[in-house]
Amino acid sequence: MNFKVFVSEKAYQQIQAEVKRHPGRETGGIMVGFRTPMALIVSSVSGPGPSAIHMPFSIQFDEAYCNRRVKQLQRQGKVFKYIGDWHSHPFSKLKPSKIDKYSFKVKSLTHYGTTNPLMIIAGPDPLIPLQAFLLQKGIAQITPELIDSETMLQLKKQAIPF
Numbered sequence: 001m002n003f004k005v006f007v008s009e010k011a012y013q014q015i016q017a018e019v020k021r022h023p024g025r026e027t028g029g030i031m032v033g034f035r036t037p038m039a040l041i042v043s044s045v046s047g048p049g050p051s052a053i054h055m056p057f058s059i060q061f062d063e064a065y066c067n068r069r070v071k072q073l074q075r076q077g078k079v080f081k082y083i084g085d086w087h088s089h090p091f092s093k094l095k096p097s098k099i100d101k102y103s104f105k106v107k108s109l110t111h112y113g114t115t116n117p118l119m120i121i122a123g124p125d126p127l128i129p130l131q132a133f134l135l136q137k138g139i140a141q142i143t144p145e146l147i148d149s150e151t152m153l154q155l156k157k158q159a160i161p162f
């Protein structure tokens, strides 16, 4: 299957700004988006909130802030859902840690608006590469592609419920 992950330029710019703000420590946030038959699209992301705890090898989100941002961003339309979280790895590889995998699976049952959520891990400044992981039976690694707002509008016409 050639399933794709697209990240809007706007969402990537938000990730870049957040990563630059916290060099040497992890940061992250929620991701809201929609899906089409062949792709998952990350349309907007947030930071982790003012009470988040940033450490070199972990990030603890400000849960109240993240919940508020999810609700705000989902209000953009019926197709938008809380599809997962992103976080940065300033030092380690762009692979989910054991704790990342565990919280990903738990949150797929308790937090996310889908049982097939996405995790994005961002590398450090200046390149800030992204790697995406889709939870299915296992965890599939997919390299995300950036899309401009025009492409996103075209994809939104093919949005399906999930």
Ligand SMILES: [Zn+2]
Pocket: 087, 088, 089, 095, 096, 097, 100
């Ligand atoms: Zn991690």
